[in-house]
Amino acid sequence: SQKIEQNSEALNIQEGKTATLTCNYTNYSPAYLQWYRQDPGRGPVFLLLIRENEKEKRKERLKVTFDTTLKQSLFHITASQPADSATYLCALPFPASGGSYIPTFGRGTSLIVHP
Amino acid sequence: NAGVTQTPKFQVLKTGQSMTLQCAQDMNHEYMSWYRQDPGMGLRLIHYSVGAGITDQGEVPNGYNVSRSTTEDFPLRLLSAAPSQTSVYFCASSYSGQGLRETQYFGPGTRLLVL
Numbered sequence: 001s002q003k004i005e006q007n008s009e010a011l012n013i014q015e016g017k018t019a020t021l022t023c024n025y026t027n028y029s030p031a032y033l034q035w036y037r038q039d040p041g042r043g044p045v046f047l048l049l050i051r052e053n054e055k056e057k058r059k060e061r062l063k064v065t066f067d068t069t070l071k072q073s074l075f076h077i078t079a080s081q082p083a084d085s086a087t088y089l090c091a092l093p094f095p096a097s098g099g100s101y102i103p104t105f106g107r108g109t110s111l112i113v114h115p
Numbered sequence: 116n117a118g119v120t121q122t123p124k125f126q127v128l129k130t131g132q133s134m135t136l137q138c139a140q141d142m143n144h145e146y147m148s149w150y151r152q153d154p155g156m157g158l159r160l161i162h163y164s165v166g167a168g169i170t171d172q173g174e175v176p177n178g179y180n181v182s183r184s185t186t187e188d189f190p191l192r193l194l195s196a197a198p199s200q201t202s203v204y205f206c207a208s209s210y211s212g213q214g215l216r217e218t219q220y221f222g223p224g225t226r227l228l229v230l
Contacts, residue, residue, distance in 0.1 A: 008155075034219075043119075043205050043221030044158070089158070091219075102173055103148070103219065107157035 003028070003094060004106035012112045013080055021075040021109045023090035030092040033066055033073050038087045038108065047088075048075075080113045087111070116141050119222035121206050127228045128196040136191040136225050138206030144220075146209045147189040148173070149181065151202040152224075158205065164189055165211075196229045203227070 005024040013019050023033070031052050036044035050057040050066045050073065057064045063076040077084050087108040093101035122137045140147065148163035160173030164183040178200060180192040189208075193200060206222040 036219075041224070043207075043224050044219075045221070046218040049218070100171070102160055102163075104160070104174075105150075105158040107155065 003104055004090060004092060006088075006090060006106040007109045008107060010110040010112055012114065015081060015113055015115050017080055019077040019080045019084065019111055019113070021088050021111065023073040023075065023106055025071050025092055028071075028092070028094060029068060030094070032093060033064075034091045035062075035064055035073075035075050036089040036091060036105075038089060044089055044105075077111070080111075082113045082115050085111055085113050118142065119206055119208055119220050121204075121222035121225050123225060124223070125226045125228075127230065128193075129230055130197060132196050133192070133194050134196065136193075136204055136206075136227070138189045138191065138222060139187050140189075140206075140208040140220070141187065142208065142210075142220065143186060144208035145186070145211050147183065148207050148219075149179070149189070149191045150205045150207065151175065151200075152205060153202050161191065161204075193227075196227075198229045201227060201229045 034049045035047045037047055038044040048064045050064045052068055061078045065074045087110045089105050089108040091105045094104040096102040119140045145166045149161040150158040152158050159175045161179050162181040164170045167183050167186050170181050170183055183189055204225045207219045209217045209219045
């Protein structure tokens, strides 16, 4: 069953606008959530980590929110640029057998910023 | 630092052949892991290791073996390749892998085609 949901359709926006990507998860309360960027043919690159007691985290033009009631994280890129075009993945630690946690990734959402 | 390196970059195998995908990191990270990424499926964890001599299964371990004899290296072995193992394989590492509290650093990936 799909534990993490990200929009499978690509998000197309105009340069300068704010891009908002969504990550929903089910039946679990993770202590942390991460966002990664992946360019074609490359491995994912870490962007931001947000903890359950943090409502919002910012880094330059990036902003992440974490709503544990809605079980949702929103990822915003303000003043978007064509160079922001990539696939963005969210990741959470899901509990596995034996008390360990397995990093689990969403399928990612492709962002395309048009000049 | 080279970070996480993977070899080969690309490999073609025939069904039933065996091979080893190499992964090395020079950041003295305790936690290392292998993912496969297929179109529409996202990143799925194959095996992981929390330190030298310790390995465990992830979400999709069947058909793959791993070992961790040193902190730096974490090879992934395909004993008898099948077409279903055609995928892009990523190796990742983090300082201690405490349930995604830390950044995961990914390698550039190995593209595997099994005919």
